[in-house]
Amino acid sequence: INTLVLGEHDGGFVKPSTLSAVTAASSISKDNSISILLGGSGSALEKAVSHAASFHPLISQVLVADSDILMHPLAETWADLVHLLQQKSGYSYIISASSSFGKNILPRSAAILDVSPITDIIQISEPHLFVRPIYAGNALCTVRYTGTDPCMMTIRSTSFPIPSIQADSNHDAAPISQVDLSIFNKEKSMKSRWLKLTSQETDRPELGNARVVVTGGRALKSADNFKLLEKLAEKLGAAVGATRAAVDAGFVPNDLQVGQTGKIVAPELYMAFGVSGAIQHLAGMRDSKVIVAVNKDPDAPIFQVADYGLVADLFEVIPELLEKIPQKK
Amino acid sequence: MMKILVAVKRVVDYAVKIRVKADKSAVETSNVKMSMNPFCEIALEEALRIREAGAASEVVAVSIGPAQCTETLRTALAMGADRAVHVDAGAAPVYPLSVAKILRAIVEEEKPGLLILGKQAIDDDCNQTGQMVAGLLRWPQGTFASKVVLDKEKQVATVEREVDGGLETISIDLPAVITTDLRLNQPRYATLPNIMKAKSKTIKKISPADLKVELRSDIEVVQVTEPPQRKAGAIVSSVDELIHRLKDEARVL
Numbered sequence: 001i002n003t004l005v006l007g008e009h010d011g012g013f014v015k016p017s018t019l020s021a022v023t024a025a026s027s028i029s030k031d032n033s034i035s036i037l038l039g040g041s042g043s044a045l046e047k048a049v050s051h052a053a054s055f056h057p058l059i060s061q062v063l064v065a066d067s068d069i070l071m072h073p074l075a076e077t078w079a080d081l082v083h084l085l086q087q088k089s090g091y092s093y094i095i096s097a098s099s100s101f102g103k104n105i106l107p108r109s110a111a112i113l114d115v116s117p118i119t120d121i122i123q124i125s126e127p128h129l130f131v132r133p134i135y136a137g138n139a140l141c142t143v144r145y146t147g148t149d150p151c152m153m154t155i156r157s158t159s160f161p162i163p164s165i166q167a168d169s170n171h172d173a174a175p176i177s178q179v180d181l182s183i184f185n186k187e188k189s190m191k192s193r194w195l196k197l198t199s200q201e202t203d204r205p206e207l208g209n210a211r212v213v214v215t216g217g218r219a220l221k222s223a224d225n226f227k228l229l230e231k232l233a234e235k236l237g238a239a240v241g242a243t244r245a246a247v248d249a250g251f252v253p254n255d256l257q258v259g260q261t262g263k264i265v266a267p268e269l270y271m272a273f274g275v276s277g278a279i280q281h282l283a284g285m286r287d288s289k290v291i292v293a294v295n296k297d298p299d300a301p302i303f304q305v306a307d308y309g310l311v312a313d314l315f316e317v318i319p320e321l322l323e324k325i326p327q328k329k
Numbered sequence: 330m331m332k333i334l335v336a337v338k339r340v341v342d343y344a345v346k347i348r349v350k351a352d353k354s355a356v357e358t359s360n361v362k363m364s365m366n367p368f369c370e371i372a373l374e375e376a377l378r379i380r381e382a383g384a385a386s387e388v389v390a391v392s393i394g395p396a397q398c399t400e401t402l403r404t405a406l407a408m409g410a411d412r413a414v415h416v417d418a419g420a421a422p423v424y425p426l427s428v429a430k431i432l433r434a435i436v437e438e439e440k441p442g443l444l445i446l447g448k449q450a451i452d453d454d455c456n457q458t459g460q461m462v463a464g465l466l467r468w469p470q471g472t473f474a475s476k477v478v479l480d481k482e483k484q485v486a487t488v489e490r491e492v493d494g495g496l497e498t499i500s501i502d503l504p505a506v507i508t509t510d511l512r513l514n515q516p517r518y519a520t521l522p523n524i525m526k527a528k529s530k531t532i533k534k535i536s537p538a539d540l541k542v543e544l545r546s547d548i549e550v551v552q553v554t555e556p557p558q559r560k561a562g563a564i565v566s567s568v569d570e571l572i573h574r575l576k577d578e579a580r581v582l
Contacts, residue, residue: 074499075460075463075469075470075472076469076470079464099493100473100490100491100492100493101492101493103456103460103472103473104460104470104472104473105460106460107425107456107457107458107460107461107464108460108461108463108464108470109464110426110457110461110464111426111429111460111461111462111463111464111465112464112465114426115426115547116424116425116426116546116547116548117425117457118548119454119455119456119457120454120456129551133454133556134356134452134453134454134553135341135347135356135451135452135454136451136454137556138346138347138556139347139349139356139553139554139555139556140553140554140555140556141453141550141552141553142550142551142552142553142554143548143549143550143551144548144549144551145547145548146546146547146548146549147547147548148547191468191469191501191502191505192469192470192471192499192500192501192502193499193500193501194497194499195487195498195499195500196497196498197492197494197495197496197497197498198495198496198497198498199494199495199496206493206494208493212581236582253495254475254491254511254512255491255492255493255494255495255496260451261511263493268581269575269579269581269582279346286556286559289581290575290579290581291559291562292571292575303561303564304559304561305559305561306561306562307562307563307579308562308563308564308565308571308574308575308579309561309562309563309564309565310564310565310566310567310568310571311564312568317568320568321568321571321572324568324569324572325572325582326582
């Protein structure tokens with residue numbers, strides 16, 4: 001069997017969520033030839049390609065789609081690229097992380113290939129048997145894929161750890177092959193154009209992949225008070241998250257939202273400050289390894305899922321933590 | 330002037346605490362409050378606002394599923410949709426690929442300039458249908474939209490999208506598919522006069538066969554189970570104890 005992983009890269013590195021998709025692909029079968037597709041152009045692409053080629057022996061091949069029109073993740077071009085590759089190589093599986101990139105592109109290509117995609121897989125039980133959360137994780141659904149190849153899916157990256165690199169990591173680099181894009185470059189009139197990406201520039205880790213996440217709820221009361229949380233995050237090397245209530249109150253932008261309608265996170269340590277624990281929020285963080293909750297209200301539902309609860313005023317607790325937690329190097 | 334087609338799904342109300350059936354076949358939906366999927370309400374609201382701004386002449390709501398979908402469509406009409414189409418697919422679940430094919434067939438009949446859908450339904454959480462219809466129609470797509478600006482003259486939509494790293498802005502030619510994220514707008518409530526008025530609006534009933542769409546599925550639900558429950562842990566008495574236990578017991582600091 002052979003698998004195509006739709007890769008994302010950033011700053012010259014393959015994104016961790018893509019590497020999780022490689023782990024997922026490898027768990028389908030030991031005998032799986034995994035090709036990772038990287039698109040874009042310039043030195044960032046070049047660097048990411050060499051990162052992918054040398055990263056892990058699980059990766060059998062790196063496919064490079066070098067073109068300016070693939071610099072930005074427009075679904076129309078990417079779905080056509082996937083279609084082209086499928087016609088050429090007849091993959092048994094096409095996988096991507098369920099990032100905004102994967103969720104945008106993979107279902108479109110699946111429709112073009114006339115197969116049903118499967119979203120947000122958290123477990124691969126058999127080659128065509130998968131578990132995925134439904135109702136925001138309030139139920140788990142086991143589904144069997146009974147269609148023709150390719151079986152297309154997006155995986156939840158927090159459920160598939162990044163392949164570990166062995167100490168003797170002097171394996172041969174995977175072969176790199178250029179995708180023939182001649183039909184693409186003569187591209188017909190483009191129906192969609194990428195204009196810009198506005199992002200919060202920050203040195204902190206990305207929310208979806210952070211080892212530690214500190215989250216604030218409406219009890220933080222203001223955008224200014226979130227700065228207190230940011231200080232704590234800096235000290236812990238953590239990402240900052242927020243509840244939907246805090247986002248709706250305008251304290252922080254929506255891309256910090258953790259929950260059913262925001263990001264799904266599963267860090268090693270999740271610290272919730274002034275978070276009540278609405279079902280929709282719990283859906284986004286219930287798989288965290290260690291959960292800490294600080295809330296004035298002893299009856300807050302968040303305490304029912306917390307490993308460590310502290311009934312106290314967050315405005316007293318955060319400064320004390322800032323003072324007492326050892327600085328992360 | 331252009332027509333806007335909006336797809337609306339009937340789902341278990343978002344406030345209901347769901348229960349898995351004892352035989353693990355599905356989530357219990359009988360005797361449970363059902364409502365329009367919240368993301369679909371946002372899709373409909375956006376279509377209505379575009380019409381009210383003078384950029385569209387008609388908003389048509391479509392729902393695919395059992396007979397009770399007419400209730401959802403009645404809500405859509407009460408919110409302000411001009412007319413509705415119910416594709417009666419019976420009681421069996423219809424998976425996104427079939428939904429997309431049905432919507433494509435309706436698009437070919439109705440020829441709207443925009444098809445707006447919620448980015449996902451809060452029951453199966455698939456987040457696929459909009460992208461799939463767009464793929465089938467070969468229309469451009471603006472998914473997870475938090476802002477839509479139409480240029481009537483140029484027949485172009487500028488769509489701000491909620492992506493992992495922030496907000497992305499793209500420009501797409503009409504006709505196009507847009508799927509809505511939470512931030513796009515605050516849907517209106519249907520007022521009593523409008524609920525009364527909606528009773529005289531038409532809901533056309535058709536079947537997938539009328540549209541020459543064969544319902545088939547390459548996905549089979551094997552079982553639905555409860556997720557593993559997390560146990561409540563310890564209540565600590567001070568910040569010092571918390572730091573100590575995170576360091577020495579949980580070893581995460």
